[in-house]
């Protein structure tokens with residue numbers, strides 16, 4: 074074809090970037106779990122997939138068209154405020170009803186449950202009811218490096234590393250399945266399980282941020298959110314860091 078007679082171009086519908094919504098950093102941002110959103114965005118953009126991170130604060134409307142929503146850890150009273158604001162806003166429920174994925178860490182995990190208590194208070198607070206779990210004060214605060222065996226949906230084995238820091242101990246009801254089993258640490262409640270999965274909602278205790286330490290978990294969330302497999306993204310330096318963390322956790326007798 075000569076350049077004077079170019080083929081007609083087909084109009085392209087622009088594809089909207091994948092929306093990763095980070096919920097209430099001012100309340101649920103004290104453990105650096107914001108990094109989970111950065112990791113998710115980076116793992117998409119490094120594969121050539123357009124992605125944006127939207128940070129929402131109380132008072133701002135939660136978008137209902139996100140693909141992945143992230144909740145982080147926070148202080149006792151802040152988590153009650155966050156739970157109330159999420160419930161009043163309602164947008165997270167709408168998004169989940171449209172197929173979004175929710176990944177919640179520590180305080181974020183607890184508020185997704187049926188009920189929780191905070192600090193020394195006996196008052197039972199009603200949670201968002203997105204996970205069939207209940208949280209009460211544990212015998213002692215769970216603090217330190219953890220190592221868990223992730224129950225991957227395809228049955229393959231994978232280790233999760235991170236650190237936990239929580240006074241609440243969480244018990245799973247029949248609708249929630251554990252995310253992992255504990256090799257080192259307390260996990261949900263010292264009884265050998267860690268985290269919970271119920272449909273497209275996943276809760277877990279480890280910080281780190283946990284998705285920077287566990288890229289396979291990050292990709293699992295992204296694949297769920299996008300509804301397709303992602304190509305591998307090799308990062309040898311991360312493998313090296315993971316190996317160090319895993320062997321260090323195994324030296325700890327907690």
Ligand SMILES: NC(=O)CC[C@H](N)C(=O)O
Pocket residue numbers: 104145146147148149152178179180181191238239240241242
């Ligand atoms: N790290 C956290 O988010 C703490 C959550 C909660 N306040 C607890 O201590 O159980």
